[in-house]
Amino acid sequence: MPTFPRPPRCGWRSGSSLTTEAALDVPSVPGATRLELLRLILLQRLFEERTLTLYRQGRIPGSVYNGRGQEAVAAAAGLALGPDDVVAPLNRELACHFARGVTVAHAFRNFLGKATGPTFGRDGNMHFGVPERGVFPLVSMLGNLCPVVVGAALAFKRRGEARVALTFLGEGAFSVGDVHEGLGLAGVWQVPAVFVIQSNGWSYSTPVERQMVNTNIAERIEGGWSIPARRVDGTDALAVYAAVRAAVTRARAGEGPQAVEALSLRMHGHAAHDDARYVDRSLREDYERTRDPVRRLQERLRLDGVPEAKLEAVRRAAEEEVAAGLAEAEAAPAPDPATLEDGVYAHPVRRDDAGSAVREPLGSGRCRG
Amino acid sequence: MPEGTYLDAVHAALRDALREDERVFLLGEDIGAFGGAFGATRGLLEEFGAERVLDTPIAEEGFVGAAIGAAWVGERPVVELQFADFVSCPFDAIVTVAAKTHWRSGLRLPLVIRAPSGGGIRGGPFHASSPEGWFVGTAGLKVVCPGTVEDAYGLLRAAVEDDDPVLVFEHKRLYRSLRAELPGGDHRTPIGVARVVQAGTDATVVTYGGGVPIALEATAELAAGVEVLDLRTVWPLDEEAILESVGRTSRLLVLQEASRSGGVAGHVLSLVARRGFELLDAPPALHAPPDTPVPFAPELEDAYLPSAASLRVALGELLDY
Numbered sequence: 001m002p003t004f005p006r007p008p009r010c011g012w013r014s015g016s017s018l019t020t021e022a023a024l025d026v027p028s029v030p031g032a033t034r035l036e037l038l039r040l041i042l043l044q045r046l047f048e049e050r051t052l053t054l055y056r057q058g059r060i061p062g063s064v065y066n067g068r069g070q071e072a073v074a075a076a077a078g079l080a081l082g083p084d085d086v087v088a089p090l091n092r093e094l095a096c097h098f099a100r101g102v103t104v105a106h107a108f109r110n111f112l113g114k115a116t117g118p119t120f121g122r123d124g125n126m127h128f129g130v131p132e133r134g135v136f137p138l139v140s141m142l143g144n145l146c147p148v149v150v151g152a153a154l155a156f157k158r159r160g161e162a163r164v165a166l167t168f169l170g171e172g173a174f175s176v177g178d179v180h181e182g183l184g185l186a187g188v189w190q191v192p193a194v195f196v197i198q199s200n201g202w203s204y205s206t207p208v209e210r211q212m213v214n215t216n217i218a219e220r221i222e223g224g225w226s227i228p229a230r231r232v233d234g235t236d237a238l239a240v241y242a243a244v245r246a247a248v249t250r251a252r253a254g255e256g257p258q259a260v261e262a263l264s265l266r267m268h269g270h271a272a273h274d275d276a277r278y279v280d281r282s283l284r285e286d287y288e289r290t291r292d293p294v295r296r297l298q299e300r301l302r303l304d305g306v307p308e309a310k311l312e313a314v315r316r317a318a319e320e321e322v323a324a325g326l327a328e329a330e331a332a333p334a335p336d337p338a339t340l341e342d343g344v345y346a347h348p349v350r351r352d353d354a355g356s357a358v359r360e361p362l363g364s365g366r367c368r369g
Numbered sequence: 370m371p372e373g374t375y376l377d378a379v380h381a382a383l384r385d386a387l388r389e390d391e392r393v394f395l396l397g398e399d400i401g402a403f404g405g406a407f408g409a410t411r412g413l414l415e416e417f418g419a420e421r422v423l424d425t426p427i428a429e430e431g432f433v434g435a436a437i438g439a440a441w442v443g444e445r446p447v448v449e450l451q452f453a454d455f456v457s458c459p460f461d462a463i464v465t466v467a468a469k470t471h472w473r474s475g476l477r478l479p480l481v482i483r484a485p486s487g488g489g490i491r492g493g494p495f496h497a498s499s500p501e502g503w504f505v506g507t508a509g510l511k512v513v514c515p516g517t518v519e520d521a522y523g524l525l526r527a528a529v530e531d532d533d534p535v536l537v538f539e540h541k542r543l544y545r546s547l548r549a550e551l552p553g554g555d556h557r558t559p560i561g562v563a564r565v566v567q568a569g570t571d572a573t574v575v576t577y578g579g580g581v582p583i584a585l586e587a588t589a590e591l592a593a594g595v596e597v598l599d600l601r602t603v604w605p606l607d608e609e610a611i612l613e614s615v616g617r618t619s620r621l622l623v624l625q626e627a628s629r630s631g632g633v634a635g636h637v638l639s640l641v642a643r644r645g646f647e648l649l650d651a652p653p654a655l656h657a658p659p660d661t662p663v664p665f666a667p668e669l670e671d672a673y674l675p676s677a678a679s680l681r682v683a684l685g686e687l688l689d690y
Contacts, residue, residue: 086442119473131476136441141465147431148466151438158394158420181431188426344508346477346532349561349605
């Protein structure tokens, strides 16, 4: 009878501080990866600045959310995955979609509610997935997707495939039961799942101290679930990349679930309507000045000896990609209300004249786009 | 074909699905060495191993979520909830994640959730509910309730082969009380199609699950010819079959074990009021328990649950109208 290995025992540790760069093997992150991280972070930053403007102009319905200040986590975790891995990004991780090869135009089509977007106009803003890119569609009930990635990882383990499933979790989601159940299952089953915790300090307007007693989530994951967890500076793209890359490598090698807690600040309100007045102004100004992930990575690349012209070229290319993607998305058709009921089921049920069940041929229930 | 119980049919369906498709695996509480609270998975751990018959912790949100994740990457998980009452725990995973995913992304989630529902075993408010109605009307889900040995096998096999999330509410009273010839391994009961289990021209009883044997028993010795329509799938409803039967009999009684204001009956009655009004010779009747949780004491539970005797009274009133 096959058995699963027992999880390693971990002692409780307290007073963890940020893991140092040297321990994270940052020096080995290749130059090309560094530039790609910059490109992805800039894409998310510029894309979200654009969507905020479009929203205020009334050109995007509903609302928009953004991950200002957290883009490094999204980009680094997305880039740390292999091509056959799967991921469930959340609200503040557009760069992860881009890292998976989702185009800017495709993302814009979702924000604009277009028929050919990833949700066919049925869901808005960053509420989308792209199954053909291994990206599961976000749901708003944060925490729901934690056990979902554990199940995907369980399937990979069952089939002996060297693939990894990753999801992000805000620190706010650590008050949700699904997360506790998902982490429990990941530990018991020892599956190749990686959890990236976006500790941005606030769950909407509620500070972390009012959400939990022990705010060191890495410590809780390691102490409570015996899942190895590292804490990194989430505004340092290279540190996050090195930490998640190492976690993905360990998970892929059969060492069971892994976690990385990335500390940052949500440098914007929860959504477009929220001015984040509950965050101390001096803290935000200090973050803008010293911990803006875009600026930090640019400075790092300058220290690496990347010429200014190259950095400027990366920014210009990102600007052009966002502008071209928006133009392409705006030209896409709006959804036809007549198609509203298409695709509720992969296999719609109906009867033929003789009263027998008729099955739609495989694939016909699939939505266009 | 050998005879067997409704429970034998469920067991055989799980065993055959595991044998025929490597993507199928089972997960749930105490389904491994213990064989499940009702014995539906007995012996399957020995035949298929711990990686295909997975015992889980008490974490329904977690393991239903995990089943969704496995379905995402191409597996065909079959979850057992120990009692249907516990479906309230993974409700979010079912209605938020499983139900809406295909419609808004095109991603298929072939997922089955089995759950023993219904009363008659003195289970009380937390072990005897009939919660199928919570899911009726939820786009993206299919909900089936077998009421015969044949359908216990055929609906479960069809559910496992379906590319949508399917909830299978088995009736725990039928597990050992129903016995019939077991269907062959190629038998499938189509999802979405009701069946006339007894033809008649004087009245129609629309029911499903545990109501089917009650309806057959109640009408066996009646002078009137009562048609019994077994819905089999309670969502999406086989609307045409309901209207066709009412068209033949002009009198309708809906029998369900779920409390009267929740569930399937309201949808059936709404359908007939909207589209079958002119077919009727009498106001449509509803025979269902009162709007309370399921009680424990035998005196209370017996009074609460529909029975052949109570149904005969209700049918008599309908036929006399």
